[in-house]
Amino acid sequence: MPTTVGTEAQNADARGGSATGSVEPVLVAEGLVRSFGSLRAVDGVSLRILPGETFGLLGPNGAGKTTVISMIAGLLQPDEGTVTVAGVPMGRSSVEAKGHIGLVPQDLAIYPELSARDNLQFFGKLQGMHGRPLRDRVAEVLDLVGLGDRAKEQSKKFSGGMKRRLNIGIGLLHQPDLLILDEPTVGVDPQSRNAILESVEALSGEGMAVLYTTHYMEEAERLCDRILILDSGQAQAEGTRDELIELTGDADRVHLSGSGDLAAAEGAVAGIPAVASVHRDPHALDLTVRGAPTAIALIVNAATGAGMKLSNVEIRRPDLESVFLHLTGKALRD
Amino acid sequence: MGRVLTMVLSDLKQRVRDFSVLVFAVLVPLALMFVMNLVLSGVADEGLQPITVAVSVPDGDELAAVVPHVLGEASLGELRVTVRDADPEEVRGFVDDGTAGLGVVVPADFTAALTSGTGPEVEIIRGDDSGIAGSVVTAIVDGTLAQLTAGTRAAVAAQGLGVPPEQLGALAQAVATEAPQVTWTEGRTASEQLGMGESIVAGQSGMFLLFTVGFGVLALVTERGQGTLGRLLSMPMKPELIVLAKGIVSFVLGILATTVLLVAGATFFEDVDFGSPVAVAALVVLVVAATTSIMFVIAKVARTAEQAGIAQAIVAVSLGMSGGAFFPVANTGWVGQLLSVNPVKAFTNGLGITAGGGGVGDLGPTALTMAVFTVACLALARVLPERKDVL
Known part of the structure; x- marks a missing residue:
């Protein structure tokens, strides 16, 4: 069972909603299970998202994030479990439920031969939009994603960042109750990435619920009201950033870079009582440490005494990376 | 049906813009027809x-x-x-x-x-x-x-x-x-009725049709790779409508390309006349339906666009050759009977009947062959399991 800290009702409170449950979740996913052959890609994942909430699904590559959102978007049928969007059960043929979601796939799901405007109009028509409302909304979204001046250009001529922004624009065109973003910043330059993150921040301000999957810890910290940490298809923990960090016992994160006998150093530092967990990379040790400022001298001595030649030592306040390390014993980037 | 029409029109617009259909469905087969007509016309005259x-x-x-x-x-x-x-x-x-x-x-x-x-x-x-x-x-x-x-x-x-x-x-x-010693009955014995030029035009049209119809249905595989199929499946409509739209695109492209090739062949080549336009139109509809149905099978078994392209090429060349795209193939013997199940062969046989003066009423066995082929392929595509998930 995942560690759950806080509730969506408490979070609704935090955003000015009702604590008595009068705010109905946009998304309710219960006990999702999906296997591919012998691989259990998703194993009993549950989550709820409220209107206006940005919910993060954080996990390394292969954790099962895309499989979870595929089931939520009705692209995959769960082996077990149920999905309800705006109170309507979701399935592969659930026309009504799909009308409440906007999906932004990880792949650039746009037609390269069509212009930005034609792409938006095409998907807008499939969403049931027509005539002037569609044209007005297309123009609005083009401006929102910064493509107003390139609207007539074939999208195959766009840069990667522009394609990403168009990809997102298609997802939010029909102003869905739930926008699902699957790693929308993968392969994007820093400038475009920042523009995308700002766009997502603006969406929750408009009352749209957002399900955001990422393996970038800093994106989850910046955008998400609540976060579910996923690893090997299983939910490890769920809560706000602060709630999740509390799981580490407020332990700091100590990063030792260097060379030499890191295996011996790992064993040596693990024996120190203040050290909660150790993860070894080829050129570094990542530790979660309670009271790092006082224990750091002991840790450095133990590591160097075991044969590690240190090149750098960092003490960081606990973050989601620390939480992931604490919960799984491995780094988020693994 | 509004959403189907939207998808069909969008696909056709894309195919027109990237010129691929024009090149592979019209220009290449026309060029090949001209070359083969030049090379083989001497052979035709000799007999x-x-x-x-x-x-x-x-x-x-x-x-x-x-x-x-x-x-x-x-x-x-x-x-x-x-x-x-x-x-x-x-x-x-x-x-x-x-x-x-x-x-x-x-x-x-x-x-x-x-x-x-x-x-x-x-x-x-x-x-x-x-x-x-x-x-x-x-x-x-x-x-x-x-x-x-x-x-x-x-x-x-x-x-x-x-x-x-x-x-x-x-x-x-x-x-x-x-009493007549030898009975000459025109329009009843299929491919023997086609001259060399007619045979080339008919066979090439049939073979390249197998490439043309791929631009519709096999887009399912391409779009699965590029992610747009996942997005389409997330739209508020039945998934079957997507498949239907791709099938219609194949059908429309197939009808247009085959019509252009047959008309161009009849216009530019000597001694090419396929007979009753109504009967020929019926044959075109049937062969386009049959070849489109093959694409649904390929779309089901191919994991990637590359695999689909290779499978399509193998099927097109195999059926094209055995259907008479490069040289006339006899209908006799068990091999001939087996080959006649091939929609390209059935198409050239049908054109042989129309070229000999036959009408729609004379196309019974040929039409039945293509109809059964279509139904069989669609049924096969229906029961085959997906080779790959959408995402």
């Missing part, structure tokens, strides 16, 4: 060369005289037969020196041998270059002799039954001369 037949018949033998008479009347369509009277000893020489493509020596006492039932021996000498025309003339002589034999035996039998002797000669003569 239809006029032929001279040197014939020797005994003087005064009325039944033997039937042979040159029949050959003199045998010219029909592209077959041109010239009969040259010769002495028995001259016939072989004419054939050897090429003066005649074929020689026929009817022995003395031919009629007497026939009536007595002893069986006269007629010598047929074929020249090396007599070609298809030589075979046809040999068949005519053979048929004529069979007819004469039957007529004579009928006369002998009639004599035994008491028919007056003065009527027996007339009876034998009537059987030999009035």
